[in-house]
Amino acid sequence: MDQILKAFPNDVRFVFKNYPLPFHPNAMPAAKAAVAAGKQGKFWEMHDKLFQNAKELGPDKYEIWAKEIGLDIDRFKTDVESPETSAVITDDMKEAGKVTVRGTPTFFINGKIPTARSFELYKSMIEEEIKAKKKP
Amino acid sequence: MRKSARAASAFAAVLSVYLAACVDPQEVSRMKSKVDEIQAQQKDVLTKLDDLAKGQKEILAKAGTAAARPAADAPDPNRRYDVSVGNSYTRGPADAVVTVVEWSDFQ
Structure with missing residues (x-):
């Protein structure tokens, strides 16, 4: 995704939605950590931490990263446990079900689902969209 | 000797009764109708087996097409x-012409 944002800095807006897979035990706590960080305006900072450390996710890690990105830890702890945070994630998952998301990651490029997970394909689809939209 | 002759004749009498019973036309027709009945039942059983086989074929055919047909909610690339x-x-x-939405988890 970083690649895409770098390739199209002016023409692409990227939206993240949660789909923690039930058989990934760390996925839901990680999603909660990101949403809780978002409450302090640092969703993407936590998002990046989580992705960079995807292989080392664990219950003792989220607070460490929260400190590293400068969050108020007490507030973070409360937000991670709050039903509001869970609701954000379950709403994302409900919406995923409506638009046939079945696994992760699933991308939609102006609503279209790429047939394969390849940067080249995403890039050409985005270029096509830009061409179509910028036509006078 | 006399004793055994009497026994032999008694035996013959009994035998004749049995033989008579065997060729008794009433008995024959009773047996025939019994056989007919069994054959009819057998036919019934065979028809039922045929029906079962047909039903099984239909179920298999339906299962086959269901598997071959993509699920109604499969992602549509178009x-x-x-x-x-x-x-x-x-x-x-925020005003970008392309919006990329990603559903993902972190693990």
Whole structure:
């Protein structure tokens, strides 16, 4: 995704939605950590931490990263446990079900689902969209 | 000798009764109708087996087409899905012409 944002800095807006897979035990706590960080305006900072450390996710890690990105830890702890945070994630998952998301990651490029997970394909689809939209 | 002759004649009498019973036309027709009945029942059983086999074939055929047909809710690459941004976190310019939505987990 970083690649895409770098390739199209002016023409692409990227939206993240949660789909923690039930058989990934760390996925839901990680999603909660990101949403809780978002409450302090640092969703993407936590998002990046989580992705960079995807292989080392664990219950003792989220607070460490929260400190590293400068969050108020007490507030973070409360937000991670709050039903509001869970609701954000379950709403994302409900919406995923409506638009046939079945696994992760699933991308939609102006609503279209790429047939394969390849940067080249995403890039050409985005270029096509830009061409179509910028036509006078 | 006399004793055994009497026994032999008694035996013959009994035998004749049995033989008579065997060729008794009434008995024959009773047996015939019994055989007919069994044959009819057998026919019934065979028809029922045929029906079962037919039903099984139909079920298998239906299961086959269901497996071959893509599920109704499979992603359609030609469709533009209505994906809302809503309150989700975004990156990049808000007025960008292309919106990329990703559903993902972190693990």
